[in-house]
Amino acid sequence: MSKTKKLKLGLVGGGPGSFIGAIHLNGALMDGMFELAAGAFSSNPEKSRIRGEELMLPSERVYDSYDEMFEKELQLPESERIDVVCIVTPNNVHLDPTLKALKAGFHVALDKPLTLNYTEAKELYHAVQKSDKLFLLTHTYSGYPMIKQAKQMIANGEIGKVRKVYVEYPQGWLWKLLETENNKQAAWRTDPTKNGLAGCMGDIGTHAFHMAEYITGEKVSQICADLYIKVEGRPIDDDGVVLMRFENGASGVLMASQTDTGAENNLKVRVYGEKGGLEWEQELNNSLTVRWPEGPDQIYRAGTGYLGSLANENTRTPAGHPEGYVEAFANLYRNFARCIYAERNGEKPKEEWLDFPGVEDGIRGMAFIDHVLKSNKSEQKWTPFIVEK
Amino acid sequence: MSKTKKLKLGLVGGGPGSFIGAIHLNGALMDGMFELAAGAFSSNPEKSRIRGEELMLPSERVYDSYDEMFEKELQLPESERIDVVCIVTPNNVHLDPTLKALKAGFHVALDKPLTLNYTEAKELYHAVQKSDKLFLLTHTYSGYPMIKQAKQMIANGEIGKVRKVYVEYPQGWLWKLLETENNKQAAWRTDPTKNGLAGCMGDIGTHAFHMAEYITGEKVSQICADLYIKVEGRPIDDDGVVLMRFENGASGVLMASQTDTGAENNLKVRVYGEKGGLEWEQELNNSLTVRWPEGPDQIYRAGTGYLGSLANENTRTPAGHPEGYVEAFANLYRNFARCIYAERNGEKPKEEWLDFPGVEDGIRGMAFIDHVLKSNKSEQKWTPFIVEK
Amino acid sequence: MSKTKKLKLGLVGGGPGSFIGAIHLNGALMDGMFELAAGAFSSNPEKSRIRGEELMLPSERVYDSYDEMFEKELQLPESERIDVVCIVTPNNVHLDPTLKALKAGFHVALDKPLTLNYTEAKELYHAVQKSDKLFLLTHTYSGYPMIKQAKQMIANGEIGKVRKVYVEYPQGWLWKLLETENNKQAAWRTDPTKNGLAGCMGDIGTHAFHMAEYITGEKVSQICADLYIKVEGRPIDDDGVVLMRFENGASGVLMASQTDTGAENNLKVRVYGEKGGLEWEQELNNSLTVRWPEGPDQIYRAGTGYLGSLANENTRTPAGHPEGYVEAFANLYRNFARCIYAERNGEKPKEEWLDFPGVEDGIRGMAFIDHVLKSNKSEQKWTPFIVEK
């Protein structure tokens, strides 16, 4: 198969009205490296059909189930069949389609968190490790160019040894018992059987945790968690704080909430080192504030000529032409595609392309959920953070 | 032709290293309504071929010239051939391919400004008027959801009769004689034979002018222009101000520069009416500030539930998940596509879909350029603004 | 003594090069209600004399010690002698001059924190309680008009029952071992014998704690503290986090650091209730962001006509004419003076004037320090917060 063909995508999930499925598609399609070729959009075949039509897929490539999709696609000639499976279902439907897709020989892009629980995570981890297929876990926020720039600056020692990490992820959309008001998003995300046992911490706390480790390159070694159910009647946490200690001696605070009434989605990260500090917030994602103790702050901007290679490989517009959330997704998908092409062509991918989240990030995220739940129940302040695989 | 097929796009221009061609593609592809099917990417056949390969087009759909593309595509079965031509060449190559594309029966999406000069504009205007094909002129900034919201709020009388419009477009990239440093973008944009006689005012002043009329729904009736060449050796303006008077009695100031050293691309518009004011800036495009004389300012945010239908039809992410410049392009293309589909299916398009810039906007933009050049030379303060067609 | 005379101020501390002494004076003098009448500016008589000259005091009112000041001032006729003692010395010199000033019959304005330690705090607490003199503790940040507005809105139930409080106070000035570089401020603030046993938490954590309780009107009932010494060689904490639980069931996070390299002084507080949220940051102190889950955010601005009585009584310029840190100080002093005048004139002060921090705030702040140190050493997650008096 030559480089001159787009990667064919088969979607699992993302039925009518799905938020994240549509965004995955926007991101995957934007750069012209993927084309949507097939889908099993819903466990309800009628809904799958409707969504397939909306997406202008030929009806024979719209399936009633992912099992059917994998089976039928394998029967197509290699040049026709899908190359990549993109899975955007609730967390309880992550493990099974991923295992089967890998087994069927497809690359997999999976929405976070990795699985429903830590036990599943270990199974999926090993399956990916044993497979020769590529695996993308869409920790979207790591796709932003200024996050890439921050990561590279920290790795280069520009702010010195990291001392402190603040990461906060305030949302307010679950400020009331929305799950009882026919809101599908709210319903599954607050249902422990579909979402897992950590609510807010599973949904967005894992993003914040990934950000903390990704941007600093440091690993968490101990945590102290304090979770809350702020809206009466909700079965799982919708708010919480996690104190963190890192292996290098740095400390951190992770705050996540879905009941900070009125807050939107302003993931914010701040890292302070021995020589300087970095600050970034998602709602102003094209800027990175760099603070110095004895000189003026600097505002690094996406799309400028003075950025490093990691940011440069993850942008498409010049400075002042804002990129956003969809482009962050697109960056993950573009790097994933570049690596698939490189593999096909027997080329070595650029180091910058390999910088997309995968199963190592995924299992750490599931360990985070597991340890947070444990620490929250403990009367001891500190719980060691140990990732078993 | 059924709705269930993507629209096939044929690109004119956008060769290797082109900025705007790539962005048009990102925008057109993102929502899965278009697919790139053919291209004549450069007047240099070798460059066209290279770009075609990058874009993974089959070689038989990569052409040496747009003439060849139109001819050969027409020979393909209707279900195979392109539906829409997207033209992203320098301004001196706008008129000819547009006329030919329309004549060949293709819909046309054209980068602004409409043509090289006002005479050409009139010709193109009439060609579009006579054609039954749809025509999109990519005044990108009118695609932003919060601009749509502002337009709708003003139309609804929420800020009262418009009194004042400030629109500013400060760039700094031409702060030095970049056109002598092997910068292709700078080279054609400062060459009057390729760009036309207005430099900064043609390139970005037309965007600002379009914004002023689009957002307010008011028409300019008189102008007073003052242009400058700030960088010695440049043949055409790189900076200027235009005072405006509107038919309804409002006044305005339009500022555009490409030599505001260090400025990026922060198009900003402010409209004040008898009851309130609106402020928007492109680098913070997901917010619209609404000012009231006797109550707190409000920050309207993209993706929220309280916006009007125009904004709602032009967004894809929930609040706090920033959309940007590429999505603004995508909004133009999506509305354009929705109208093409509606036509095909004999349906009436939604009013909100019809709200994309076209040839009326285009000829007004060319009249703006023409009158600005005239007013700049005049010792009289005011020059009437009359659009001849 | 009639209202028509300014209040005479006697300063304790604030010698040459003092930061906070000069600011207290700016704040007290600005509104013309106080005049500086005497001072014991330093324990070094020569330095006291130099500072007295700078401040244009007659030499006979510049004293070698506060003991001398109190003694000599009492010998002056009542109409000449000082009315108010303002104490701006290091924490180890808070208790003694305050006790003596009260005993001598002077009102006292004291810089925070109340005392060197909790034991002293209880003694001072009872002395103030028994005295008939007024007592001001300068928790500056509670003097900002938009903080007053926030407090009033919360008290009025505008955002519903409080669920969550974030308060952060990031500074970076102690990013290195500044105390060894002949920096007087750094020297005493990192010296446990002068500052007390809590470094960062004593200096700015107490401000943050006061803010959390002041703005919400809720009381802390449990804490979990985690303190750090980020700069090697420093004897006391320069960084830390305190998780908080409030009596009403709300939770909170308090972050304070003096080693967030590059950070200035951006005290920030966010409160989320069942109906809405409030956000304020000191470096943009003239705005208060009010967030709603189903409508646009609002930006309340200082000096506007729509604010409540608490804000109105604590401002002096119209909207858009920024007030700042010095005015926040001035607001404390003005309210203090208004209450002194009211007492003299046998009038009932307005409720808004009485809203300045005093000894109740002071003892809670010292209890905070005490409990934070205890919790930091504990392996238990939660430490009950009980204020003994």
Next chain:
Amino acid sequence: MSKTKKLKLGLVGGGPGSFIGAIHLNGALMDGMFELAAGAFSSNPEKSRIRGEELMLPSERVYDSYDEMFEKELQLPESERIDVVCIVTPNNVHLDPTLKALKAGFHVALDKPLTLNYTEAKELYHAVQKSDKLFLLTHTYSGYPMIKQAKQMIANGEIGKVRKVYVEYPQGWLWKLLETENNKQAAWRTDPTKNGLAGCMGDIGTHAFHMAEYITGEKVSQICADLYIKVEGRPIDDDGVVLMRFENGASGVLMASQTDTGAENNLKVRVYGEKGGLEWEQELNNSLTVRWPEGPDQIYRAGTGYLGSLANENTRTPAGHPEGYVEAFANLYRNFARCIYAERNGEKPKEEWLDFPGVEDGIRGMAFIDHVLKSNKSEQKWTPFIVEK
């Protein structure tokens, strides 16, 4: 008279409810260099008495008129009498008290603009020139530390030769016919007999003009003015734009309005040179944005250690402790006082202290008003700007 006595201030104007009179006092008193000693606060003796009492002046120093004040004060011993007259009356009461105060031997601080009209301005100009008294004209905004920093950076050539100046001053408070609603401020400022013939341009356009010349060090040589009366029934302009050309070849745009409904007071200035750009806005006055074409933007902050001498001499708090409008006033008064002291002590004042606006700025401001009115009536685009004295 020694340095060890505060300067005694006699106020002309600033009666009950006055805005600007109170602010002048806040600014003058804050640093302890002035004390209010006398006042003729209103042409209505009863109002003058009331205000005198509010300000706790002894009744014998509260006068029925400024004539009385000058006469009676001269009869006091030199050590008792006022040193400085501060005039904060409407513009039609600027010339007479200033001439008389100078003649009586008092230094004068006068609110802007200089006089009611250009003819008066010339008379006052020569009176000040001939006098040996010091004269301060309170162009407040030039007192901000970051404006001082910008001025010094431009003077040092840091952004290269100045090419472009934008200065805008949007207010909205006169959005309706407030002058008919018993608003005293609005009444005199829209009354040509008290305010002069230029409304908005006289009140705030002169501030903007002063800023443009002050910050750049360049002089305007030609203007093109376009004024409006946006609110029907108002006799003088409430909105306008002035294009400017400077002697050095730079161009500029000055926008001022009092009918930008909802706008507060955000004076903003942007200067672009051949090497970089500077941006400042009053509502965020503690920051100065410095833009570079090939490196990250920088945010210079007030109170930091890396600023130049001009900023340093005009600040009082460390970084992150915001100063504001009152401190800008205080900076003018402090420099004025420092120069008066220097003169008394036969010392040479620091160059930085001499940097306060005076009669040269004043007459240029009045010439600005005069030329703007002329240009506004002219059909010619450009009107030469020539300052006659």
